[in-house]
Amino acid sequence: MHVNRVSFDAKLKALEEFVVQLNEEQKKQSNQLQISSELREKMKEINQTLNKNIFEMNYQLFEDNYQKKK
């Protein structure tokens, strides 16, 4: 009975360690996902800014072309 218990404890300890390891890994992944999520937000802002800049540039080009045709 004692041998059985010792064997089970060892098995359980290994499993617990594995769970801890998996949890740590999950935590790391969560951090990476959080970074990814922040980057997504940042990309939205960048996208808006870039769109605005391209629009302004196009506008300027239209204006220039219009002046030249005149």
Next chain:
Amino acid sequence: MKKLSVFILFIVFGNSYSQDIQKHLMKAFTSQDSSDYYFKIAKRNIKSKADESQYYFCKNARCTDYNEIDSALVYGKKAIKILKELKDYPSLCTAYSNMIKVYRKQGRYDVASSYALEGLTLAENLKYRYWLVHFNVYLSLNYHDFESYEKGVFYGKKALQYALNKKEKDQITSALIAVAINYDDWNKPDSALYYHKKVFDYVKGKDTMTLSSTYNNIGNTLLKQKKYKEAESWILRALRITKIKIDGKQDVKYSYNLATNYTNLATIAYELGDYSKAEKLFEKALYYSKESNNAEKLRDYYYHKSKFEKKRNNLQKTVEEQENYIKLRDSVFAIEREQTFSELEAKYQNEKKEKELLRSKNEIIQNENEIKRKNTHFLILSLIVVGLLVISYLIYRQQKLKNKQQEQEFALKSAIARIETQNELQEQRLQISRDLHDNIGSQLTFIISSVDNIKFAFDLKNNKLDGKLSSISDFAKDTIIELRDTIWAMNKSEITFEDLQIRIHNFIEKAKQAKDTITFNFTIQNDVKTTKLSSIEGMNIYRTIQEAINNSIKYANATQIDIEVNQLNNKKQITIIDNGIGFNKHEIEKGNGLQNMQKRIEEINGQFSLESSKNGTIITLIIKS
């Protein structure tokens, strides 16, 4: 009795005796006239001690049956001696029986009783039921003849009990007669008649000689009750049966029974006043009494004859008969004999009591042993039961523990499976993000190269347009840098301060390119270099330091920026110091940059503090790890 002797002989001959002597002894025993001849032949054929014992045994039986008393005694004693040596107990019992018969005829009841007691002891030891009845009957008869009727009844009833258990009719009849005659002479006629008449339940006309005795005994009892006519009819019936010869032979008790019948009939005759008839009957009674060679019969005869002589006033004859009676009675009831009788009885009873005591002791010891054995069994059984209970409990506990362990194991495995699934999902999401960011990076690079190509290919005179294109190109370049920083953090599960240092150095190098008047110092305490941070911690710290340097370059006009990373107890302290113009915290509202810095540090459970004066700004970050 003859039948009995022959029966015993057959038993005896069943044993391993010489065939020749068996044959001759059988002939000698059954032959009427040539008995002596066959006995002589048998004697010559004696080859062993066993043969010798059987020779004497048969001689004794023959002499007993034929009233040769002295010879019977001599052969009987020799037979008994050898049979004892050979331990031939069945033959020994028969020899005892014959010796009892002979001594009873002689009126030597003390010796007869000593043989009866020896036989009884032997029968009790060997549990010979037949002989138990037989010897008890003889003891009863001996006590009767010795006028100790109470003891006679005692042994008679004992014999009756054994006989009833054995269900042997002949033996039951013998025992009933023994009890009845004792009651009769004890002056208890009702009891006597009761036992006499009980005989009819077991005989029913088959054993005529037994009925003869019983009829005579009933007549005798009635005679004592002075019912003379009734008594006479019973005794006459007895006399008729006694006179019947079976196969032309007289019964061995023929003379004895006739002596009894005639004595009783003579007594009835003189009691009824018929003296001449009585005289004749007494003559016959005397003849058969002497013929029977039986002291008891002769004693009875003298007793009744003396009474008869007295009744008819023949005083001389009365005295003579009285003297004969007393002489015979004295020979029977001698003081020494009485003493011997008592001693024998006492000895027998003592031996019996000792045996009973021994048996009781043995029984007690056996009972004690039995109790001990039972106690031991009970103890062993209890121990086994307790052992089984303990084992059952242990098995139950073991099973329970096993179930609990299985439940725990199952819960853990389920948790592992769940976490693994989540991890896989997160990994997939991360992979998608990485792919997306890679695509964005390549698209931005395409935008930058396109814009630069436009600027290079076309001679743009419109400064505004040129500025716009440059702005898009710069913005895209900054975005790529930010994207790279983020992907760097995302691809690393752990970030050390050393990694951060390299990254920040890269950033400073670019900053130096933009403004080369600024001096940067970045120092990290050696202990802290290997400290591991999570990707989010590393990213937030990097972004905060980056923001602080940007602020110092853009707004503070600083010429010196120092970055220090130190260990402070269990915490890490990061300090960013510039020698710029500083700003008033109360006057300037916190812009997005400052707010973002504080938010990022608080998000990773750190502390953010800012001190600014005209001499510069100090930003302190304290990170718990």
